[in-house]
Amino acid sequence: MAGKTLYEKLWDSHVVVAPDGEPTLIYIDLHLVHEVTSPQAFDGLRLNDRRVRRPDLTLATADHNVPTDPLSTPISDPISRRQLEALDENCKEFGITVFPRGHENQGIVHVIGPELGVTQPGMTIVCGDSHTSTHGALGSLAFGIGTSEVEHVLATQTLPQQKASTMSVLVEGTPPPNVSAKDLVLAIIGRLGTGGGAGYVIEYRGEAIRSLSMEGRMTVCNMSIEAGARAGLVAVDETTIDYLRGRAGVPQGDEFDDAAERWRSFVSDDDAVFDLEITLNAAELVPFITWGTNPAQVVALDGVVPSPEDTKDADEKNSVQRALDYMDLKPGTPLRSIPVDVVFIGSCTNSRIEDLRAAASVVVGSHVRPGVRALVVPGSRRVKNQAELEGLDRVFLDAGFEWREPGCSMCLGMNPDILTPGQRCASTSNRNFEGRQGRGGRTHLVSPVVAAATAIMGRFASPDEVRV
């Protein structure tokens, strides 16, 4: 018999009951909650007189709506304020730990899980948010769910699930300088398309993945959903163990070593068979940028805007033309000649300390191009504090960036940080959908170093252009 993939190990160890002809009920080890997708779920509980089965396996934070203005500024939008209050009230009523605006552990839900060490290998983790796939970087099965399922997990700590197919994405070799985890995952999405991962859980493997930091692995797993996959995974290795050691949520002392020993089993067996395998060569990768309105519409930063004529498929032609119209771009335009209005460094894809260090290393000693608004939004209060300890806030502020309070911010524009119609933005976030960052806004997804260089040059630029 062939060995098991990591996904199969995670699945098998969480089966509560697998009745014939019904979906398997799997146990959820950690349920992360935020203000946007939970109020209707808590209402459902109240309506049916149900309680939260395991408040001690449930953790909530405010992130999507929180303003990134100084904490002394009141929340001006009454609807956002009401939603944030509702999160607090619901968590109090049901006995759930919550990190409201200003709390020392507050931050984007997918940043704080790993950072607090509550995301651990071997776990099942869900959250009413599609980028829950981020947590798979630590060898846990983590996926996004809808509000009905949030209610289901609150009430039962389980979910009925169909088993997914498994895909191995093997990235061999070593990437050239300036090619980051973000470029790697943009390349993968460009290859798979927005639907190529549908029905699969992707395990990222190979030398280029192994040599990534945990932050880089999280960036890769984060965007699994943009290829349509339910979840992304990276097997546990010593990088994982080292990252977790000493964090608040993990066992301390000798108990940590016992836990680590158990965690090391969360890898695919050598003879495990995947339903689908694809291979990329990291040495051939370059910095990438999206030009269109979905994350698979991606080209090399050194490339040009594509033409609808490049494709034969009529549907595809149509969608390229729509994207060009929305983005106000002409085929053949070099990406590096396109000016930007806004640069956003943040989101659960690229707002961790390593991302901020990388961006800061590009801007140090330079200044943001006049007329460009550039924001840095740390992923969590802990990231912000750490960055300030290292003086990164000064680097950004001296260069003319805004240094803001943690939250989702301009990733989806539910707080006041939004693009105005027609503005063009270089963003380190994960979605370039129409209107995602504000109605009529135009988003280009890039890595933190490309975003930083773009802020300095006022047009899409590679870090080498700044560092000369």
Added chain:
Amino acid sequence: MKPVHVVEGRAVPLERSDVDTDQIIPSDWLKRVERTGFGRGLFSEWRDDTTFVLNQSQYVGATILLAGPRFGTGSSREHAVWALMDYGFEAIIAPSFGDIFRNNSSKQGLVTVQLSSNDVEELNQMVKDDPSRLLVVDVERLSVEVPDTGWHRAFVLDPMTRERLLEGWDDIAISLRRADAITSYEATSVAPSLGDVFDDEGRTRYA
């Protein structure tokens, strides 16, 4: 959830691919804590355009949406399903769907029908030729029909989703019947309790 057996109604051809959930209901609408009233936000970025298909009088009152490939990809927001249903849609027919969207739909009784691009194209054409034409989506028989032309196709739905739609099941009630199995699983579970990690104010006990 109310049981759904047959959706019979007029259809509207959206003719766009990759309509993600941000398009279905923009994030501005996600601030609300209610579950109703999202219909007004449906496709709201496009609704100002008087030529947008939902604004055309011949399609007012349609209950079936004919969509393009990869409908409902992106964000997990169930608000997308609430918006479609609140607006009046009872079934969506498309060549493919976003995973989470399709799952969310099944929890609310919104029928998602997957047909080939060709089939959807044929439906688009029939509906454009005569917008008053009725379509019938039969969950029991797993078929889509256009009775006045005799056009019909079978579709596939996983048996559980079909049964859930037909019976109007509440998933939570079903799972709660497994309480004993859940309790015995918990006896072996190694999931660490967050009570050991955070104090009452949510501050970490270590680190």
